[in-house]
Amino acid sequence: MRLSMDLELQDIPGQLLLALQPLKENKANIISVVHHRDHKTPRGMIPVRFVVEMDQSKIEQVKTKLRESGILVVRAGEDRFIEAVSVVLVGHVLDSDLGDTVSRIDSTGFAEVMDLALTMPGVNEPSSAYLKIRATGKNEIQKALTILREVGREKKLLVIEPIEAEAV
């Protein structure tokens, strides 16, 4: 399971190592560490984001251990949405219940609409919408696009999908 963790460290030597210790003990495989020493929080702490592959059941143990070491755990949890895709819809996007269109994606549990921009040139003219959808993986992106294609057929919307980078 891929998890991400936002921590805040004190600005004294050895803190990063201290934060890594419980991850090591719980066999977490580190995917990335973002550590900005010059981007301090108002309290003077240093924010660090870890992305790790680890057994989700160990997360509480890790959090407790971190807190015991004086490290602030801001957020820790599943990093679910790792893929994103852009789509443009053209037609009566709003009149055909845009809320429903969005919730068809959001209700899947594996994908959600994270960005939406709408242009409506005139009352009876087709409007255009840009949607950014994120999902838990590449397959889920494809599933979300399939749903959107169905919605498009149903609501007579032109669904403009991105060209894939590689042929499958």
Place this chain on the structure above:
Amino acid sequence: MRDVKVSLVGFGVVGHGVVDVLSRKKKLLRDMGLNLKLVSVTDHTGTVLAEDGVDAEKILGERTLANVATSGMKGKEAISAIDSDLMIEVTPTNIVHGQPGLGHMEAALSGGKHVVTSNKGPLVVSYGKLKKLAEDNGVMLKFEATVGGTMPLISLVERTLVGNTINGIRGIFNGTCNYILTRMAEEGIPYTHALSEAQDLGIAEADPSYDVEGVDTAGKVVILANSLFGMDVKYSDVDVTGITGVTPEALALAKKRGYAIKLIGDVPALTVRPTLVPLDSPIAVSGTLNSAAIYTDLSGTITVTGLGAGSIETASAILTDIISIYRTKLIDAIF
């Protein structure tokens, strides 16, 4: 010196280009060892016959052959009666029944003549049969000009990339659609305005549906699928959406996020639809240009771009096909 008697069937925009190019390149071809003699030109009004080669200057000024024809022979009759080694078929395309080009090609191939064409219709309708007819008669059927005009695609895959497995080809195969989408994106003008501009410039036909509804692109997708991917598909197997529904607002929203909207044909997915293409992608070309990305297993992605239409440009692809027929034994065969 290899003497080759060529007959041309079809004297429209491309036919004129062929007569012009064959005449312009006569010396270059002779230096190459190829003496191409255009022994006949046929259109729907009749035929100009000339054993020593048709005088290009004499006929290029004519819109049809009505005033210069030396014989009333037309179509299949002319093809069977005229002694030639190779037929160039450039009559108007029909994607539904392929005629009259299909009948012309069948007559030529059965008569042992090589066929070089820019006419998509017969290939879309009957590629497998034509290919077999060519093989049975020991002649070649070449059609580089049917897809992407002068942009090298079929020969690039068949020759240069031979040995690679081609996983897919995606691209812009219709210059009219690309021009309209480019103008809409650049100026924020509606579809109808960009279309009328294209019509005034001669880029779009008076009845533009063949281009803008994606029919032309789908025909090219069928040709690529059958000829390069060994598929056996028809026009109706392609899922087609044209560009008439694309709005300038959609183009603007896409552009803001780093995308262009292009009409993309996809093989072997067999789709033609408006698609978001990253602005920095090499296939996101503008204006009337065509482009294609070829996804291969060994060479990665190869991208080509070029002029997809035009009289001389299409004739250039035809000329390349003709030369390749006579060069085949020298450079391409495995002995």
